[in-house]
Amino acid sequence: NAGVTQTPKFQVLKTGQSMTLQCAQDMNHEYMSWYRQDPGMGLRLIHYSVGAGITDQGEVPNGYNVSRSTTEDFPLRLLSAAPSQTSVYFCASGSSGVYNEQFFGPGTRLTVL
Amino acid sequence: QQPVQSPQAVILREGEDAVINCSSSKALYSVHWYRQKHGEAPVFLMILLKGGEQKGHEKISASFNEKKQQSSLYLTASQLSYSGTYFCGTDGGATNKLIFGTGTLLAVQP
Numbered sequence: 001n002a003g004v005t006q007t008p009k010f011q012v013l014k015t016g017q018s019m020t021l022q023c024a025q026d027m028n029h030e031y032m033s034w035y036r037q038d039p040g041m042g043l044r045l046i047h048y049s050v051g052a053g054i055t056d057q058g059e060v061p062n063g064y065n066v067s068r069s070t071t072e073d074f075p076l077r078l079l080s081a082a083p084s085q086t087s088v089y090f091c092a093s094g095s096s097g098v099y100n101e102q103f104f105g106p107g108t109r110l111t112v113l
Numbered sequence: 114q115q116p117v118q119s120p121q122a123v124i125l126r127e128g129e130d131a132v133i134n135c136s137s138s139k140a141l142y143s144v145h146w147y148r149q150k151h152g153e154a155p156v157f158l159m160i161l162l163k164g165g166e167q168k169g170h171e172k173i174s175a176s177f178n179e180k181k182q183q184s185s186l187y188l189t190a191s192q193l194s195y196s197g198t199y200f201c202g203t204d205g206g207a208t209n210k211l212i213f214g215t216g217t218l219l220a221v222q223p
């Protein structure tokens with residue numbers, strides 16, 4: 001099993017550009033989520049999904065879109081990148097059972113100039 | 114709202130003990146604990162459920178006070194490998210919407 005994979009590992013954008021961060025998991029997990037990590041702020045939830053076709057907002061959803069067309073994939077779209085979106089982005093997945101431990105991907109380091 | 118962790122940072126010598134606390138202003142269904150080493154992804158340590166059940170690594174212990182909406186992680190006889198940032202994550206209602214605290218940096222020195 002590859003677990004949770006994220007691409008790209010690094011990305012530099014100019015203000016106003018759009019892009020999609022990819023996330024895939026091969027553990028048949030129902031639950032997937034996106035977090036951003038900034039110094040001193042911990043992990044902040046952007047969007048999450050409890051199954052294909054179902055998504056909901058987290059703590060900091062503005063400027064990001066998600067969709068979940070399959071169980072395996074959960075892409076995160078930046079519509080018009082801003083310097084405030086410079087961060088490390090982590091995707092996570094977990095089962096919907098009682099013991100829903102989360103498995104994190106390796107992260108994408110995004111810089112917006 | 115993010116749970117509050119304390120202390121923000123702690124430095125230990127090998128073999129010493131530490132306690133990391135996590136407090137929420139909301140009623141909790143479960144509390145998760147994760148450890149993140151520099152430049153890596155967070156890794157699951159333990160989950161504690163309302164009602165007393167828990168699952169995690171054998172060498173890690175934690176408590177969950179449902180009434181006080183607090184959890185504590187106990188690190189005993191610390192090793193160099195325990196160094197990293199520890200995060201608690203809280204779920205208010207078995208929604209899988211996990212909200213993390215700002216983290217506690219733990220440094221274990223020889």
